[in-house]
Amino acid sequence: MNKQFKFSEQFHITRHLLKWTLLVMPLALIVGSLVALFLWLLDKATLFRWHHDWLLWLLPVAGIAIHFLYKLWGKNSEGGNNLIMDEIHEPGGGVPWRMAPLVILSTVITHLFGGSAGREGTAVQVGGSIAAGAGKLLKLSPADIRIMLMAGIAAGFGAVFGTPITGAIFALEVLAIGRIKYDALLPCLMASLFADIVVGTWGIHHTHYHILLREIPPSILSFLHFDLLLLLKVIIAGIAFGLASNFFATLTHGIKHQSNKWIKQKWLIPVIGGCTVIALTYAVGTSDYLGLGVNSSNPGGNSIVNAFNIGGATSFSWFWKLLFTSITLGMGFKGGEVTPLFFIGAALGNTLAVLLGVPIDLLAGLGFIAVFAGATNTPLACTLMGVELFGGEYILYYAVSCFTAYYFSGHTGIYTSQRIAVGKQPDYKFQEGQTITQLNNHEYKN
Known part of the structure; x- marks a missing residue:
């Protein structure tokens, strides 16, 4: 039987x-x-x-x-x-x-x-x-x-x-x-x-990103790249990535909510948003923050690809891309959030790498996946994304940066209909099945 x-x-x-x-x-x-x-x-x-x-x-x-x-x-x-x-x-x-x-x-x-x-x-x-x-x-x-x-x-x-x-x-x-x-x-x-x-x-090819493979220091984790000091720096960077995720989600939803609240003629919302993007473009003196941002029309400009190299991002390029994207999506234009999040993370990683003394390509790659992890609350998927895009040698750092960003992004996210099944902290009060919108007492929908 x-x-x-x-x-x-x-x-x-x-x-x-x-x-x-x-x-x-x-x-x-x-x-x-x-x-x-x-x-x-x-x-x-x-x-x-x-x-x-x-x-x-x-x-x-x-x-x-x-x-x-x-x-x-x-x-x-x-x-x-x-x-x-x-x-x-x-x-x-x-x-x-x-x-x-x-x-x-x-x-x-x-x-x-x-x-x-x-x-x-x-x-x-x-x-x-x-x-x-x-x-x-x-x-x-x-x-x-x-x-x-x-x-x-x-x-x-x-x-x-x-x-x-x-x-x-x-x-x-x-x-x-x-x-x-x-x-x-x-x-x-x-x-x-x-x-x-x-x-x-169909002949469509994706952009390839590379993190230079470095010698694995002798350790008990002989099968993984492990450096205790580097790991501590990755945790610090992961906190910054999580805060950036929170900032992006909060600002984008806030712009959408406030614009719908105060601008009665709804067709004026994208008009004001478009004019704001134009003004910001001329204020910062570059068009690098328009569009996807994977590459730049200027070979040495700010872009995701260039952020993996020394001098490939300015100190605040991550902030400008965050602001441009929040205004664009919050005021009625269409498209995704993830590729701009890649830009924000890679550029922020580039900046932090200089401050922390970490290889730029490594921290740019960690920012690439970790800011995305914090903004979408998907640390496992983003850890695997690191393996698929950059190779598996640094998976320990992928996981640490993504999990840290996930926690420090708080109970926010770019998808306001995402449910909360398990809180990020044991004593956090919520009703199981609440959406992010309901939890944060917002009326808007993404």
């Missing part, structure tokens, strides 16, 4: 995996193809703006266009990533199929005219929109639609950054602070991996 029971269990597991393979592969093919198209359009828009600086002056007009696109055709698409999270936790309103084309178009517009934004939010919304549409078309149960939505998140995230393992874990970890459920683990991994393969098949 025991052997028969075990055989029966394995049969059901196999059937489950076959079912989700058949469901996830077409989803990943579509999402991967759309993400490839999006990345291609984003690259073309960025290059075009670099050669036509005058486009920045049209940013307020672009903001008006985005506002009315969503007002006339968006319906509840304005909810973005948070709408997908809400639908996973409490099915009801649904995720509209129109979210995918709207967010691709509006994000490309934002970048074409100089808004400071990222791309992860767009890719996740594309994945969630396609997953929701497939679920309705196939008449899946609410439980299966929930897994499809998570697989859609994984596919979008893994494909847009070329980090399939991170994409899978991110989709599981981002839903609730302090708790991961593994019911969608394999569907998420399959979706993320296959979507990434699809992007590569």
Whole structure:
């Protein structure tokens, strides 16, 4: 009987995996193809703006266009990533199929005219929109639609950054602070991996980052790079990364909340935001803080890639990118937050490396993943991202910086619909299942 029971269990597991393979592969093919198209359009828009600086002056007009696109055709698409999270936790309103084309178009517009934004939010919304549409078309149960939505998140995230393992874990970890459920683990991994393969098949390539491998000092951890003094410095830097995460999330949500509260004509919000970005660009004397920030139109300018080198970031470049992005996203423009968070973290790591006497490329890489970890409350996914992007030799420092940033970012985050399952401190008072918005008594939604 025991052997028969075990055989029966394995049969059901196999059937489950076959079912989700058949469901996830077409989803990943579509999402991967759309993400490839999006990345291609984003690259073309960025290059075009670099050669036509005058486009920045049209940013307020672009903001008006985005506002009315969503007002006339968006319906509840304005909810973005948070709408997908809400639908996973409490099915009801649904995720509209129109979210995918709207967010691709509006994000490309934002970048074409100089808004400071990222791309992860767009890719996740594309994945969630396609997953929701497939679920309705196939008449899946609410439980299966929930897994499809998570697989859609994984596919979008893994494909847009070329980090399939991170994409899978991110989709599981981002839903609730302090708790991961593994019911969608394999569907998420399959979706993320296959979507990434699809992007590569379309000829789209991701930026490569490098941390120079250094000799491993003799220690009891002979299989890992371990230096006690360096580890202590990484902890100090991790605290700074967590505070930067908190600052970014708080400022972005605060700008959105206050602008919606005090500006009655909603189409004026992106106009004022666009004018502010233009004024700041001329005030700081550079366009390095516009767009994604992965590279700069000036070879020696401030960018994520240059932050890994000596002199590749100024002392306050992390702050300027934070401010530009908070204004752009808080005042009605579209795009993700994660790539700007990479910029903020890498630039801050560059600055701290000089102060702490740490190799610049190492601390820039740690800031890259740790500020992201603090802002999204996903330290495990970000530790794995470090391995996928930079190699596994420094995984101890990846984990320490990401976990430290996670704790010191507090109970904040860029996704206001993220639930709190386990508090970051034992005596922290909250109701299980509260969202970040509810916990912090804010009325706005991201």
